[in-house]
Amino acid sequence: MASQSPATYAPRGAFRASSAASIDAASSSSSPLGSLSRTIGGARAGNQAKTTFWPETSSKAAGYWLLGSATSVFGLVVFGGLTRLTESGLSITEWRPVTGSMPPRDFEDWNKEFALYKSSPEFKQLNSRMGLDEFKQIYWMEWIHRFWAR
Numbered sequence: 001m002a003s004q005s006p007a008t009y010a011p012r013g014a015f016r017a018s019s020a021a022s023i024d025a026a027s028s029s030s031s032p033l034g035s036l037s038r039t040i041g042g043a044r045a046g047n048q049a050k051t052t053f054w055p056e057t058s059s060k061a062a063g064y065w066l067l068g069s070a071t072s073v074f075g076l077v078v079f080g081g082l083t084r085l086t087e088s089g090l091s092i093t094e095w096r097p098v099t100g101s102m103p104p105r106d107f108e109d110w111n112k113e114f115a116l117y118k119s120s121p122e123f124k125q126l127n128s129r130m131g132l133d134e135f136k137q138i139y140w141m142e143w144i145h146r147f148w149a150r
Contacts, residue, residue, distance in 0.1 A: 076148055083145045088138035090122045095146065103143050110136065 093116040095101060104110045114135050117123050123130065 072148075076145075079145055079148065083141050086138060086141060087122070087126060088141040088145075090120060091117060091135065091138040091142045092146065093117055093120055101143075101147065101150075103139070113139065 093113070104113050110132060114132050117135060117139075127134075
């Protein structure tokens with residue numbers, strides 16, 4: 001193995017230390033390079049290095065927003081699992097997300113929705129003994145899940 005000359009070999013971290021020293025020397029002078037260094041890097045009191053991992057421009061609002069979004073997605077997945085376990089997933093036979101997805105308001109509207117559900121294969125194969133009150137329970141569960149995901 002050939003030995004390296006001292007001019008070409010530098011220990012790990014030596015470049016950073018020497019470049020930091022030259023930047024500090026340049027920023028302490030009144031040269032244009034020093035003022036540029038202070039403008040870009042900011043004047044650090046006492047030559048202390050930045051100790052935080054996050055950028056200085058981050059705000060707590062963005063963190064709270066991301067945490068809230070992640071919590072909402074997690075809740076949506078859990079609620080979707082509950083919707084599947086109760087076999088409520090196909091209780092809404094017509095879903096119009098663009099033109100409106102208002103739930104039934106009165107007894108007549110509920111009977112229309114229930115009649116549409118009675119014509120579905122899910123009702124015929126799984127829920128043929130279901131009444132209107134039970135249908136309302138699975139309908140609301142599915143409606144909340146879809147509206148939340150929307």
